[in-house]
Amino acid sequence: ELFVLTYGALVAQLCKDYEKDEDVNTCLDRMGYGIGVRLIDDFLARSAVKKCRSYSETADMIAQVAFKMYLGVTPSVSCSSAAGNEFSLILDKNPLVDFVEELPAERASLCYCNLLCGVIRGALEMVHLAAEVTFLQDRLKGDAVTEIGITFLRKAEN
Amino acid sequence: RFTKDTARFKDELDIMKFICKDFWTTVFKKQIDNLRTNHISVLQDNKFRLLTQMSAGKQYLEHAPKYLAFTCGLIRGGLSNLGIKSIVTAEVSSMPACKFQVMIQKM
Numbered sequence A: 001e002l003f004v005l006t007y008g009a010l011v012a013q014l015c016k017d018y019e020k021d022e023d024v025n026t027c028l029d030r031m032g033y034g035i036g037v038r039l040i041d042d043f044l045a046r047s048a049v050k051k052c053r054s055y056s057e058t059a060d061m062i063a064q065v066a067f068k069m070y071l072g073v074t075p076s077v078s079c080s081s082a083a084g085n086e087f088s089l090i091l092d093k094n095p096l097v098d099f100v101e102e103l104p105a106e107r108a109s110l111c112y113c114n115l116l117c118g119v120i121r122g123a124l125e126m127v128h129l130a131a132e133v134t135f136l137q138d139r140l141k142g143d144a145v146t147e148i149g150i151t152f153l154r155k156a157e158n
Numbered sequence B: 001r002f003t004k005d006t007a008r009f010k011d012e013l014d015i016m017k018f019i020c021k022d023f024w025t026t027v028f029k030k031q032i033d034n035l036r037t038n039h040i041s042v043l044q045d046n047k048f049r050l051l052t053q054m055s056a057g058k059q060y061l062e063h064a065p066k067y068l069a070f071t072c073g074l075i076r077g078g079l080s081n082l083g084i085k086s087i088v089t090a091e092v093s094s095m096p097a098c099k100f101q102v103m104i105q106k107m
Helices: A002-017 A021-047 A055-071 A114-126 B012-028 B061-081
Strands: A076-079 A086-091 A129-137 A146-155 B034-037 B040-045 B086-094 B097-104
Touching: A002 A021, A021 A055, A021 A114, A055 A076, A055 A086, A055 A114, A055 A146, A114 A129, A114 A146, B012 B034, B012 B040, B012 B061, B061 B086, B061 B097
Parallel strands: none
Antiparallel strands: A076 A086, A086 A146, A129 A146, B034 B040, B040 B097, B086 B097
8 A cells, every 4th residue: 555655646746747748657657667677686586487488478477477576466468469579468457546536637648557667668678678668548548448568679689 | 544443542652652663564564663752752763674775884875865755754744644743854874774853843
């Protein structure tokens, strides 16, 4: 609860600091990135997982191990491109929004959980996987589900 | 939220003890090590969890206050909702030990 309330206070403060939703979203993503590049060490140390050999394994790892470890939930994963590099994580439960009823009218474009996108992006970069991570759907915005899209870009030279 | 089911507090000292034991344990997984109350209540935590990863001594000392400000606010907010108006400051001389000073304001 403390974590969720703290996150809410953070987003609320950013909303005071920045007028435009896009700026808050960018800030959250940047903060998330800073967390992700460090969190990956903690994740690898605590999970002791073996190296992922495919994008699909990586996406599964994020959803089933990392999300479980840090947020206590397991989003479902599906591959959304024939090329095998686009994945979608559907969050049934999202603890970060436990105390959020709905976005205020003047903040309709706010990606409340955008921090998560930055975290995933930062963590992947540290294991030499460049990726774009965004919210494709968001229950807070009225969509049916909350969906995070991960698109793996070309693999960096190891 | 934490105090939903607790009995009413007898006095300010009771509230400070609650902060030192129950509140601190729930938030930081340990109790306050030392509480002194004269006019100002001083809560001493010898192994403050937000500082343990930072240094074990004087290194980065000038940056420590930034990481304590949030906790000062947390204490002040908690006390405020329990009916106590206060000013909370923090002091570090050697990490990871730190002291939170609570100045209760008579309304």
